[in-house]
Amino acid sequence: MTHAPDFDEMIDRHRTHSVKWDCMEEIYGVSPDEGIAMWVADMDFRPPACVQQALEGMTRHGVYGYWGDEGPYRAAIAWWMRERHGWEVAPEWIFTTHGLVNGTALCVDAFTAPGDGVVLMTPVYHAFARVIRAAGRQVVECPLALVDGRYEMDFEAWDAQMDGTAKMLILCSPHNPGGRVWSEDELRAVAAFCQRHGLVLISDEIHHDLVMPGQRHHAFPTVCPEQPVAMLTATTKSFNIAGTHSGNVIIADPDLRAKFAARMAALGISPNSFGIAMATAAYSPEGAAWIDALNAYLDGNRQIFDAGVNAIPGLRSMPLEATYLAWVDFAGTGMTREEFTERVEQGAKIAANHGPSFGLGGESFLRFNIATPRARVEEAVARLQAAFGDLQ
Secondary structure (H helix, E strand, O other): OOOOOOOOOOOOOOOOOOHHHHOHHHHHOOOOOOOEEEOOOOOOOOOOHHHHHHHHHHHHHOOOOOOOOOHHHHHHHHHHHHHHHOOOOOHHHEEEEOOHHHHHHHHHHHHOOOOOEEEEEEOOOHHHHHHHHHOOOEEEEEEOEEEOOEEEOOHHHHHHHOOOOEEEEEEEOOOOOOOOOOOHHHHHHHHHHHHHHOOEEEEEOOOOOOEOOOOOOOOHHHHOOOOOEEEEEOOHHHHOOHHHOOEEEEEOOHHHHHHHHHHHHHHOOOOOHHHHHHHHHHOOHHHHHHHHHHHHHHHHHHHHHHHHHHOOOOOEEOOOOEOOEEEEEOHHHOOOHHHHHHHHHHHOOEEEEEHHHHOOOOOOEEEEEOOOOHHHHHHHHHHHHHHOHHHO
């Protein structure tokens, strides 16, 4: 019998080698004994029971040798993409990497050369820029337009920026940190932009399962099947198993696939058995039911967080369509970044990601992770209201 998940359970993650909880004092000056960790994008929830059971089965057996036969694993991925995203995936399209930051880095390595530009629609997930620069490529920042408190793509401005040096575009869909679910028309416009400027398209869709009720994510190949694309997906974000460092790069186009396969082979990359077993278990009907319950719970957290934050004069939480990452603009306070950040970290005792790390457009923002028990979200809201109480 499958029991309903208890997302309200407070699980103590202190002293468990959790980056999110055990490193926040060093980075933010917020003690885990009294602070709230709302920065790193993992959840404070256990994964579905089917995932835990798969891991327990491995430990009971007790022999951890080389993994063989990826057939069930690839079939589970194909089933999930078909059933949850309407996308038919052939098993031979699937490459497994050590997480999607690694997958992104491999795409940069396979499809560009040192000195090439890589386009990012900023503000966007900070690891993209980090791996691009580390690979000796250039980050080309194309700022999103902030229209009525919501991000929109600005192709007219971006076309004017292109000078022929950019060779790749990395799309974040759904968008992190803005929480946008891109429309079909927007995705078609991305494809046209890539065609105009000869850009290889990478679509990072790691948050594609984490969509608020009433919203619908569109897997890029279902909208633009004619556009060659390297798709990045994973169980890690959806099911809170990021520690497995497993991700999938899925490539239908034979030319892109051959180039990527060559780099994978040259670097000797192969998956770990724990990631394969846990992903296979997650991509199942039980995993699907867990995701549905999770999204309903996250929607409740979103409503509480947004209502509380938006009640503070000068603060605005961007409408969250997907992900569990609230993007809060402090520009209306008139404070400097140092001033509002100090109030959050030292006043409210909350560790949240600093906006500038996401690139142009993030200067007045902080990113808050709301994938935590509801009582903690309520406590965070109360602390923020107290820290900015003089603005009431």
